[in-house]
Amino acid sequence: MxxxxxxxxxxxxxxxxxxxxxxxxxxxxxxxxxxxxxxxxxxxxxxxxxxxxxxxxxxxxxxxxxxxxxEKMPMKLVGGLDVSKIMIDDLIPNRKISLYDVMRDRASMQNYVVMNKKGEILAEDYWNGTDKNTKNHLMSAxxxxxxxxxxxxxxxxxxxxxxxxxxxxxxxxxxxxxxxxxxxxxxxxxxxxxxxxxxxxxxxxxxxxxxxxxxxxxxxxxxxxxxxxxxxxxxxxxxxxxxxxxxxxxxxxxxxxxxxxxxxxxxxxxxxxxxxxxxxxxxxxxxSGLTLSEFFDKYLWSKGGFNSEATMYVNQAKESAASGSLNVTVRDFAIGSFLMVNDGKNWKGEQVLPKAYVDAVKNGDDGVKQAWPKVSYEHMLFENAFYKDQWRTATHPVTGRKISMMVGVNGQFSAFDHVTGNIVAISGAYREPSGLGMMKLYLLDTIFTIFDTLAVQQAK
Incomplete structure (x- = not known):
């Protein structure tokens, strides 16, 4: 031993x-x-x-x-978005269904937060016994x-x-x-x-x-x-x-x-x-000489404006998986994207993430764009996309809306709109890991629809 x-x-x-x-x-x-x-x-x-x-x-x-x-980023619920009033095409032709029903029932989302670039909460819901204090496992997000x-x-x-x-x-x-x-x-x-x-x-x-x-x-x-x-x-x-x-x-x-x-x-x-x-x-x-949880605490969690505790699974040597052991509230999941839409700065304007890092995630480079379609099946799910620095960035094939996102295998998404700075964070419990169904329900039907709706509202 x-x-x-x-x-x-x-x-x-x-x-x-x-x-x-x-x-x-x-x-x-x-x-x-x-x-x-x-x-x-x-x-x-x-x-x-x-x-x-x-x-x-x-x-x-x-x-x-x-x-x-x-020091916590202030959380203010201002409202202004009602997903139950957003109607999208149902599976049966010529019939509509509310986005609320799609999110809660068909997609098995546990909770979500919609936030604007200022960090104001425009909408949130908590289902399946969760609330704003629930720490959701992020899987690969x-x-x-x-x-x-x-x-x-x-x-x-x-x-x-x-x-x-x-x-x-x-x-x-x-x-x-x-x-x-x-x-x-x-x-x-x-x-x-x-x-x-x-x-x-x-x-x-x-x-x-x-x-x-x-x-x-x-x-x-x-x-x-x-x-x-x-x-x-x-x-x-x-x-x-x-x-x-x-x-x-x-x-x-x-x-x-x-x-x-x-x-x-x-x-x-x-x-x-x-x-x-x-x-x-x-x-x-x-x-650094620190465990992963200790590094997160000292350099990211304590400075980013996150509101609640975070947790990581560990072994007996205090080691954690870097690719999937983190548990956070959905509001803190959204704050992760808030840092990105504000060029790496927290709510006080302090630089937490390097701006060059944010720019690289948003813009990619020729290398990652050329590498995207050669082997992985993912390009068949979303052709106009790339993977850079552990983020996926995708452009909608019809509207041209460009977003970057953290993604977990059962529908854990924290995404931000490059133009408006709006944010959608979702803790999902989708029963099939990844695949076309999840992309349809979470990305196309929900995230892009919310960003489109907000862009129209905010332009008025």
Missing amino acids: KKSVIALSVLFVAFGASANVTYHEPNAQYEANLNEFGAGVKNWEEARLVPLTLADSHLYHYHAVISAPT HKSFTSMALFIAQEEGFLKLSDPAGKYVTEFKGRKFENIPLQNFADMTTGIIDLPANRPDYHWGSYGAGTTGSWDSSMPSVVGYSGLVRNDDGDLVPPADALGNLETFSDYLTEFVKHVEPKYPAGEVYEYKDINTEILGVAITRS
């Missing part, structure tokens, strides 16, 4: 803490309640279960709590927050996006990944296509991006995504998975490079693989 694991296995008993981050055990009663529906920490992300499991999901995980900031942290780390002098990954990821030494710049990991243009095999019963199977899904089952397991177990010595460790008994993310990376090599030269193709984001997380934590 590794000494580091022995020492750290007691932290959840002692609730060890740093500054504004504390670490906590699961709530046993919450998981027991979920078990009555066949849900729990081992299978919580199954599509059929997400209406039960995505709200306050940190409570049945080992998790870090990032304290609510002392977490990636965009990790990207914010990455560029803050560059501004603080911890790293450079031009640095080769091997400078921080020593497990890449002597491998083809070693000299790929961090920027390619941020753009998901590293050439990673195939992944290690999943455990036989893994419920996502091969569904998702490319040929092997967006991550293999061992990767989330090792960072606490599926809970922790006691080994024969009584120490907390991740459960065994397809790659064996791995205890830290370093263990995972050591195994990963035995199974995977880039299939294309760096920069040539876009392919959505979560390991890209995890390498960014490793660069942040190893260059």
Whole structure:
């Protein structure tokens, strides 16, 4: 048994803490309640279960709590948008349905916030037992927050996006990944296509991006995504998975490079693989000496005007997935986009995110635009789009409206309109991961419709 694991296995008993981050055990009663529906920490992300499991999901995980900031962006509900009055074409020809009914019933949205560029709330609703204090699991929309942290780390002098990954990821030494710049990991243009095999019963199977899904089952397991177990010595460790008994993310990376090599030269193709984001997380934590939750607290959460606590799943070594462990309120989800529409500044006008980062997300570059359609299935869902710095930017094929967005697999969206600066944040519980149906309900029917409606209202 590794000494580091022995020492750290007691932290959840002692609730060890740093500054504004504390670490906590699961709530046993919450998981027991979920078990009555066949849900729990081992299978919580199954599509059929997400209406039960995505709200306050940190409570049945080992998790870090990032304290609510002392200085909060004022939240003012001014109204002015009623989604029940917006009528869109129904499935039956010549019939209309309200956007409210589409959002709540057909799309299984749990809650949403619509905000203008000034940060005023124009509309919000909370369904399925949620409220403004509910922490919603962001799934892969977490990636965009990790990207914010990455560029803050560059501004603080911890790293450079031009640095080769091997400078921080020593497990890449002597491998083809070693000299790929961090920027390619941020753009998901590293050439990673195939992944290690999943455990036989893994419920996502091969569904998702490319040929092997967006991550293999061992990767989330090792960072606490599926809970922790006691080994024969009584120490907390991740459960065994397809790659064996791995205890830290370093263990995972050591195994990963035995199974995977880039299939294309760096920069040539876009392919959505979560390991890209995890390498960014490793660069942040190893260059700063902070855990991911601690870095978020010190450099992003405490400065961005966020209103509430945030949480991240953790393993016994306080490691968190950089690509999908964050839980936040939907209002704070919207504030993430508020920073983007205000050129990286918070509500007080203080620069939190580099403006160059915001511009890169909005405008992309020739490299990411050329890489978008070559391998990934996503260009078939939305042709006129690109992926830059862990954000997707898309242009509506008819109206020409351009938006950028954070996206999670079950309908977690925080999107902003490039022209008006309006924001739509949605915590979804869509029962099919990604795909054409989700794009139709969430992106085309809801987000673009709301932006179009507001643009007309605000132009009067």
